[in-house]
Amino acid sequence: xxxxxxxxxxxxxxxxxxxxxxxxxxxxxxxxxxxxxxxxxxxxxxxxxxxxxxxxxxxxxxxxxxxxxxxxxxxxxxxxxxxxxxxxxxxxxxxxxxxxxxxxxxxxxxxxxxxxxxxxxxxxxxxxxxxxxxxxxxxxxxxxxxxxxxxxxxxxxxxxxxxxxxxxxxxxxxx
Amino acid sequence: xxxxxxxxxxxxxxxxxxxxxxxxxxxxxxxxxxxxxxxxxxxxxxxxxxxxxxxxxxxxxxxxxxxxxxxxxxxxxxxxxxxxxxxxxxxxxxxxxxxxxxxxxxxxxxxxxxxxxxxxxxxxxxxxxxxxxxxxxxxxxxxxxxxxxxxxxxxxxxxxxxxxxxxxxxxxxxxxxxxxxxxxxxxxxxxxxxxxxxxxxxxxxxxxxxxxxxxxxxxxxxxxxxxxxxxxxxxxxxxxxxxxxxxxxxxxxxxxxxxxxxxxxxxxxxxxxxxxxxxxxxxxxxxxxxxxxxxxxxxxxxxxxxxxxxxxxxxxxxxxxxxxxxxxxxxxxxxxxxxxxxxxxxxxxxxxxxxxxxxxxxxxxxxxxxxxxxxxxxxxxxxxxxxxxxxxxxxxxxxxxxxxxxxxxxxxxxxxxxxxxxxxxxxxxxxxxxxxxxxxxxxxxxxxxxxxxxxxxx
Numbered sequence: 001x002x003x004x005x006x007x008x009x010x011x012x013x014x015x016x017x018x019x020x021x022x023x024x025x026x027x028x029x030x031x032x033x034x035x036x037x038x039x040x041x042x043x044x045x046x047x048x049x050x051x052x053x054x055x056x057x058x059x060x061x062x063x064x065x066x067x068x069x070x071x072x073x074x075x076x077x078x079x080x081x082x083x084x085x086x087x088x089x090x091x092x093x094x095x096x097x098x099x100x101x102x103x104x105x106x107x108x109x110x111x112x113x114x115x116x117x118x119x120x121x122x123x124x125x126x127x128x129x130x131x132x133x134x135x136x137x138x139x140x141x142x143x144x145x146x147x148x149x150x151x152x153x154x155x156x157x158x159x160x161x162x163x164x165x166x167x168x169x170x171x172x173x174x175x
Numbered sequence: 176x177x178x179x180x181x182x183x184x185x186x187x188x189x190x191x192x193x194x195x196x197x198x199x200x201x202x203x204x205x206x207x208x209x210x211x212x213x214x215x216x217x218x219x220x221x222x223x224x225x226x227x228x229x230x231x232x233x234x235x236x237x238x239x240x241x242x243x244x245x246x247x248x249x250x251x252x253x254x255x256x257x258x259x260x261x262x263x264x265x266x267x268x269x270x271x272x273x274x275x276x277x278x279x280x281x282x283x284x285x286x287x288x289x290x291x292x293x294x295x296x297x298x299x300x301x302x303x304x305x306x307x308x309x310x311x312x313x314x315x316x317x318x319x320x321x322x323x324x325x326x327x328x329x330x331x332x333x334x335x336x337x338x339x340x341x342x343x344x345x346x347x348x349x350x351x352x353x354x355x356x357x358x359x360x361x362x363x364x365x366x367x368x369x370x371x372x373x374x375x376x377x378x379x380x381x382x383x384x385x386x387x388x389x390x391x392x393x394x395x396x397x398x399x400x401x402x403x404x405x406x407x408x409x410x411x412x413x414x415x416x417x418x419x420x421x422x423x424x425x426x427x428x429x430x431x432x433x434x435x436x437x438x439x440x441x442x443x444x445x446x447x448x449x450x451x452x453x454x455x456x457x458x459x460x461x462x463x464x465x466x467x468x469x470x471x472x473x474x475x476x477x478x479x480x481x482x483x484x485x486x487x488x489x490x491x492x493x494x495x496x497x498x499x500x501x502x503x504x505x506x507x508x509x510x511x512x513x514x515x516x517x518x519x520x521x522x523x524x525x526x527x528x529x530x531x532x533x534x535x536x537x538x539x540x541x542x543x544x545x546x547x548x549x550x551x552x553x554x555x556x557x558x559x560x561x562x563x564x565x566x567x568x569x570x571x572x573x574x575x576x577x578x579x580x581x582x583x584x585x586x587x588x589x590x591x592x593x594x595x596x597x598x599x600x601x602x603x604x605x606x607x608x609x610x611x612x613x614x615x616x617x618x619x620x621x622x623x624x625x626x627x628x629x630x631x632x633x
Binding site: 013032033034035036038039042043046050051057071072075076080084094095097098101102104105108109111115116118120121123124126127132134135136137 | 193194195198319325326327328330331332334336337340341344347348351352355358359362363365366367378379380382383384385386387388389390391392393394395396397400401404405407408411415418615616618619622
């Protein structure tokens with residue numbers, strides 16, 4: 001991270017939401033916001049698009065469905081045709097329960113793994129935090145200072161009316 | 176929205192709490208040494224678990240001839256316990272997934288513990304079919320994988336196989352959903368930890384979560400997706416369990432109302448178990464301001480609804496037995512209510528239909544002691560429901576000369592007690608080592624019906 005980062009620490013959700021909106025209105029780009037719980041409205045301030053994970057989930061679930069149906073058809077009528085009560089070998093209704101379960105299994109487990117991968121979360125990851133209070137009771141906006149015209153004092157001024165607990169400059173490699 | 180507040184609604188969490196207070200309140204029982212009460216209950220549960228381990232070892236070594244089954248009653252205690260435990264699990268998923276989709280925000284105080292209960296109940300349930308296989312060490316044969324036995328495949332037309340897929344998917348998805356919900360709380364624990372070892376352990380468990388909103392954004396999407404997948408899943412699980420019976424041609428089992436009837440019964444019994452656990456936990460762990468009397472009342476209303484559906488199902492079954500003009504069906508139901516197992520039938524009706532009607536009264540719904548007793552009564556009633564459905568339908572079949580009675584052996588009773596031991600051992604360990612309440616989710620609803628953190632007096 002070459003750009004300098006400036007962090008503002010807030011202590012309630014209204015302040016951080018309004019400060020983030022103000023930051024956006026001033027044309028600054030928000031690097032990230034650290035919060036103890038998700039706050040609705042921040043995604044607009046950060047220009048985050050709706051996540052594409054729903055689409056990923058659909059694809060994975062569909063693959064699960066396809067896999068289950070093909071597996072059962074192949075086993076039931078090609079590899080091991082078994083006469084159960086004189087029923088046809090290819091009987092879709094009997095295959096639906098397993099097909100449904102595998103749809104859910106593939107979709108659910110798959111999308112969770114993709115989410116962890118996209119968020120770069122895994123066991124043993126070392127996380128660098130601006131302030132460890134962000135998992136307790138502090139809300140932290142981190143702004144990229146990639147333009148020298150945006151001085152720290154100017155950002156402090158934008159945030160002033162939202163009662164920041166602290167405004168500090170971070171070294172690029174701190175988070 | 177962050178700014179809005181309602182003067183009509185009451186806050187979901189009592190007391191004027193700050194975010195920091197929530198963290199400290201929830202984590203307090205984890206930081207202090209286990210109390211003597213915890214040790215006493217834990218040792219009690221572990222001794223039951225040991226009893227179960229001994230009983231299971233004995234019956235696996237000797238064979239399932241140690242059970243009280245006979246030629247007529249080939250399914251009894253074991254499958255009763257299986258259906259009972261799977262049913263218990265359903266409340267956890269209903270709370271964590273279905274109430275989430277319905278935007279019932281009060282669920283945040285109880286979803287963590289209810290979902291943990293689900294996991295442990297499903298573990299207990301899984302125990303019984305695996306023992307029933309007779310050779311549990313070959314249990315993996317039920318997984319369809321290319322093998323050197325032919326290849327010999329499983330029978331995809333068997334409801335018992337559907338059960339395997341349903342239960343294992345249910346356990347996996349519940350575990351994933353539960354753990355994903357835990358990530359932010361592990362991170363809170365990591366950042367609050369004082370010792371290096373704890374920091375390390377919680378650091379690994381938290382997957383390096385740091386509360387980045389970019390991560391939250393995806394996290395929330397996945398949380399919603401998992402809820403949307405778990406909601407039909409939980410309905411499918413007990414539907415498939417009911418098909419173990421409904422797809423057979425035994426009078427008393429061969430009915431189309433089984434799936435909704437079983438699902439409602441599962442939620443009914445599951446909520447009763449949640450209440451049993453939570454009423455004690457909130458008192459002992461000091462969570463009375465988080466799991467309030469309003470939470471308990473709301474759960475009582477769900478019990479009343481699902482109990483009503485169960486009562487309706489009992490009535491429908493009786494009516495259809497008469498209306499179908501099917502001799503065998505009629506006999507099965509008359510035998511249920513008036514035959515040698517009528518005592519079990521009437522315990523079932525009293526515990527599941529008659530007594531829960533008291534919950535229509537608000538005074539009773541808000542009386543902790545009565546609700547606790549009621550929750551245990553419902554658990555007993557729902558256990559008997561499964562016993563009645565299974566044993567009474569089998570013990571007097573089409574040929575009177577083969578009629579028989581069934582009585583559980585001590586080994587079977589010890590296995591049931593052992594499953595309770597397993598359940599409570601797991602739950603007590605959970606209460607000791609894992610945040611009992613979802614910290615980050617409760618923080619999210621703290622501003623609900625409050626202005627600037629204070630309750631609005633209308």
